[in-house]
Amino acid sequence: MRLLTHNMLSSNIKGVANGFPLRIVAEKVIEKPVEMNHDFLKNMFAKLDWKAFVDASRSLGYVELPDEADASMLESSEFLNKFHHALLELHLEEGALVCPETGRKFPVNKGIPNMLLHEDEV
Amino acid sequence: MGGQSFDSGSAINHSRMPSRIAQIRKVCSHPEVYDPCDDSFALVDALLADRSNLLEHEPKICMEIGCGSGYVITSLALMLGKESPGSFYIATDVNPDAVATTQKTLQAHEVDAEVVTCDIASGLEHRLAGMVDVMVVNPPYVPTPEDEVGGDGITAAWAGGIDGRTVIDRILPVADNLLSDKGWLYMVTLTTNNPSQICLKMKEWGYASRIIVQRSTEEESLHIIKFWRDFPSSRSLPRPGSGHLGVKGSLLSQLSRLQFWGSGSGSS
Ligand SMILES: C[S@@+](CC[C@H](N)C(=O)[O-])C[C@H]1O[C@@H](n2cnc3c(N)ncnc32)[C@H](O)[C@@H]1O
Numbered sequence: 001m002r003l004l005t006h007n008m009l010s011s012n013i014k015g016v017a018n019g020f021p022l023r024i025v026a027e028k029v030i031e032k033p034v035e036m037n038h039d040f041l042k043n044m045f046a047k048l049d050w051k052a053f054v055d056a057s058r059s060l061g062y063v064e065l066p067d068e069a070d071a072s073m074l075e076s077s078e079f080l081n082k083f084h085h086a087l088l089e090l091h092l093e094e095g096a097l098v099c100p101e102t103g104r105k106f107p108v109n110k111g112i113p114n115m116l117l118h119e120d121e122v
Numbered sequence: 123m124g125g126q127s128f129d130s131g132s133a134i135n136h137s138r139m140p141s142r143i144a145q146i147r148k149v150c151s152h153p154e155v156y157d158p159c160d161d162s163f164a165l166v167d168a169l170l171a172d173r174s175n176l177l178e179h180e181p182k183i184c185m186e187i188g189c190g191s192g193y194v195i196t197s198l199a200l201m202l203g204k205e206s207p208g209s210f211y212i213a214t215d216v217n218p219d220a221v222a223t224t225q226k227t228l229q230a231h232e233v234d235a236e237v238v239t240c241d242i243a244s245g246l247e248h249r250l251a252g253m254v255d256v257m258v259v260n261p262p263y264v265p266t267p268e269d270e271v272g273g274d275g276i277t278a279a280w281a282g283g284i285d286g287r288t289v290i291d292r293i294l295p296v297a298d299n300l301l302s303d304k305g306w307l308y309m310v311t312l313t314t315n316n317p318s319q320i321c322l323k324m325k326e327w328g329y330a331s332r333i334i335v336q337r338s339t340e341e342e343s344l345h346i347i348k349f350w351r352d353f354p355s356s357r358s359l360p361r362p363g364s365g366h367l368g369v370k371g372s373l374l375s376q377l378s379r380l381q382f383w384g385s386g387s388g389s390s
Contacts, residue, residue, distance in 0.1 A: 004210065005236040010248045020248060034234065039208030043182045047253060088234075106245075112221050113238050115245030 001092045001113050003056045007048050009113065011099035011106070013121045021052035022097035022106065024059040030093045036084045042074055044087060057086040143170065143197035150191060150226040154219045156279035158193040160339045161310045165260050166197045168308055168334040168346035173201050179306065181209050181255035187242055187293060189213035190279060192224030194258055199233045211235035212250075214243055217278050242289075242296050254300040260310040262289050286315045294320070297349075298327050307349040308334070317345050324349050 011019030054065045064082045066073075073079045096105040097113055104121070107114050143166055144158075151157055169176065181202070186195040195213040202209060213235055215221045221239045228235050238246065262271075262279055263286040270281040271288045282289055290311070297307050307329075311317040321331040330352035337344045 001238075002236060005212065005238065008212070008249045009238070009245050012244050012247065037207050040210070043208045044210060047182075049249075110222065110225075112218070112225060113245075114218065115238060115240035116216070116218075117241070117244065 001108055001111050002088055003053055003060070003090060003092075004044060004048075004087050005113070006056050006092070006097070007053050009097065009115065011097075011101065011104065012115075013099060013102055013104060013117060016099060016101045019099055019101060021049065021056065021100070023100060024056055024092060025096040025098060025105070026060050026092055027096075028092075028094035029060045030091050031085075031089050032091060034088050036080065038074075038080070041080060041084055041087070042071075045069075045071060045074060045083070048087075053086070057090070060090050060092060062086055062090060142173075142201045144193050144200060144227065144231055146193075148227070148230040149193050149196070150223045150230065152191075152219050152223045154275035155217065155223045156190040156220070156276060158191055160337070160342075161260050161263075161344055162190070162193050164335050164337045164344050164346050165194055165258060165308065165310050168348070169194075169198055169258065170201060171334055172308075172348065176202055176256065176306075177205050179255065179304070180206060181306075183250070183254050183302075184209055184211050184256040184258075185243075185250070185254045185300065186211075186213040187215075187257065187259045187296075188220075188261055188279075189215045189224040189237070190217075190220050190260070192227030194260060195224065195235055196227050196231050196233050198256070198258060199228075199235055200231060203233070212238065212246070214238045214240050214246070216241050216272075217275060219275065220279075242293055243300060247296060247299055250300050252300070252302055255302050255305050257297055257301060257305065257307045258309075259293055259297070259307070261293055262286075263310065263312045263315050265314055282315070286312055287320075290315060290320065294324065294327075298329075301351070303351060305351065309347055309349070311345050311347060313343040313345070317347060321347065321349075325352075328352060 009022055011022060050069050054067060057065050065086055091111055092108050093111050095108045097108060098105050149158055184198060189195050195211055199211045213224055218239045221237045225237050263282045264280040265286040266281040266283060268283045270277060271283040273281055301307060311320060324331060328351055329349040331347050331349045333345050334348050335346040
């Protein structure tokens, strides 16, 4: 699971008012290099919740991203490289996503987050 | 669905265009996961038929609900890939084996997409609301007793409840919530699902529809329908957040019944 996906996920357990962002418990993080694509990065930058993204990257052990960012920074190749790396090359392979309100853990195994709810959570 | 009779027309097309869609020999398989079948091929054919429109559409986020083997999302990413490189692909399935199989199929084709195990799009509905430009769905559409719906493994691939509509009718409001203003939905339906009634319902929510592919096999008659937001007035309807669908339902019941989608329907 990439951080882009983490940024799109929230806890939707019944009764939870604000299930975003999910806290990450990282047991295994892997890196897979991929080619950089400016269009893609620009498109996704506009859709990201930056704070959640930075916090998530730090929980995977990557501390290079600035606390705040705006679109003008996409002109900087140094920023782009870091953004690209954190967004698309880091994968949470094993671990969990934790609901910020209830503490319920959604497991991530083999890179796949499992958001299925138990019957009493729907 | 479930039949062995491959549609010869589509099989020929597929072998002629190996680079544009997933290659069957590279599509992974699992005893509890739905293998690509006539319906999957028809959906991919519909996407291919609409490919030039899709390229022009420049979708930023593409999503598949119920990805099974991964054949469809992989094909979509491949057919748009090089010419529309700015897109993010995400696929869900309620069956964990299907999600794992999709991940393998994607990897076998060196396609980048993200996968999530969830019920329809649960967990994604809040943050992805209004962001999906293209959604593809080949739902479980076979009419079955209601209690077979929501079963584990391969049963979930086909069991569709009364008229095969139970899961479809749960997917439609989610699609409406997730689709962007320019969003398109491609969905497989069976004649028994009463596709015209589905289109009517979607029309009430502000969607136009068109049949992109119509195909009859020995066992079933399939329609691949494309939906897109049409009514300018639909914007003024409140978009439901997840959990507020009831509000919308009651609003809709007050709207006058709209005429059936006759004029917009065509076939390939
Ligand atoms: C007809 S199969 C289609 C598989 C694949 N997309 C294809 O076209 O070959 C339907 C798929 O939907 C999945 N499914 C059924 N109910 C679902 C639900 N509530 N949420 C997500 N996926 C579901 C099934 O597990 C199955 O993989």
